[in-house]
Amino acid sequence: MLTANPPRMPLAEAKRGLDLCDAYLLRICQCAMTQPELAADCNRARSLPDALRMQLRASTGEGWDGGVPLRARLELEAQARKTVAGCVELDAELDPATCTRVPPPAR
Numbered sequence: 659m660l661t662a663n664p665p666r667m668p669l670a671e672a673k674r675g676l677d678l679c680d681a682y683l684l685r686i687c688q689c690a691m692t693q694p695e696l697a698a699d700c701n702r703a704r705s706l707p708d709a710l711r712m713q714l715r716a717s718t719g720e721g722w723d724g725g726v727p728l729r730a731r732l733e734l735e736a737q738a739r740k741t742v743a744g745c746v747e748l749d750a751e752l753d754p755a756t757c758t759r760v761p762p763p764a765r
Contacts, residue, residue, distance in 0.1 A: 663728060667735045672714050675742035679707045681759075682749040689757035696757075699748075706745055713738040 717734035719726040
């Protein structure tokens with residue numbers, strides 16, 4: 659049973675996560691233009707930023723009557739962190755010699 663009310667995910671952490679997933683999407687899709695074997699990876703990556711945005715919105719209580727229950731918030735924030743970790747891991751798997759890094763999109 660949860661006895662304390664842990665702090666919410668900091669906005670800076672959420673923004674950084676969105677930046678990382680957006681940058682991965684941009685990178686993999688730009689690489690797919692010259693490396694057709696990455697096209698399926700580009701298509702799959704399109705869902706990552708949207709999934710993260712949905713997790714973050716839901717964790718704030720958006721769409722919940724009376725606010726989000728604590729356990730649900732913690733689970734949504736944990737899932738959001740896993741999504742960000744996935745973006746970072748997938749980005750790290752790309753060969754920098756054939757797939758250059760791009761600056762994250764401006765917000």
